Amino acid sequence: MIEGNNDLNIQTWLEEHGDYLFSYALLRVKDTHLAEDLVQETLLAAITAKNTFSNQSTIRTWLIGILKHKLVDQFRRQGREVAIGDLIDQDEGDNLDNFFNANGRWTDTPDTFNNPDLAFQQKEFWKVFQQCLTGLKPKQVEVFLAKEIHGMSNEDICKNFALSQTNVWVIMHRTRLSLIKCLKINWID
């Protein structure tokens, strides 16, 4: 983990954060080349702005912040009205009413997919999976991508996103509930 202005080494940004930034951008713009360009623009802007990097945040949080502004510019060019606030979490509290009733029982009882391994071989499944990821709340996407797809440790998640261990449990629980529900509704196996 690079921290501190003395250690700002731009090539390692690409190595350490390139895939993460790319996957985040791809989920938003759904176009590989555009997502690549956005990663490049983000890192170029980061070079220009590196003096503004403060030790208060981590490199990754800072880079994601720049990427979000690039995304808003991009949406504007496409004539889509997206405010930066839409890419930043509103406080969701601890509300799980969509999933559990007041007694803590499931509102929709979970069942399983008939043939999970077959799912992975089907294009349709991956389309749905991507849609479900896109439908997550901003913080959920950021944490889920980092943790489950790019393999970041819980400890680094806490540091990178300035979250407590409990925050991470709550976010991951809610994210998993949402994704499973979304897959179950939209993908028929």
Place this chain on the structure above:
Amino acid sequence: MLNCKQASQLASRAMDEKLPLWKNMALQMHLLLCRSCTNFTRQLHFLRKAAHRSKTDLDFQLTDEARQRIANALKDKQNG
């Protein structure tokens, strides 16, 4: 006795770390009696597998060409 909401919280947490002994026992006890939460636990594992595979199946990583192109652009910028 845990309710399903609490059990699902622990089941999710157990995907990421070893639960404290008591919490794990409470979860296992609940799972023995609750088919819904057992199914949810299976779904959690399914989701993890899907997430791991999505890195390649959904191309969630930069291609070597793109990486090189970006690296060059960064170098130009730093030198220029």
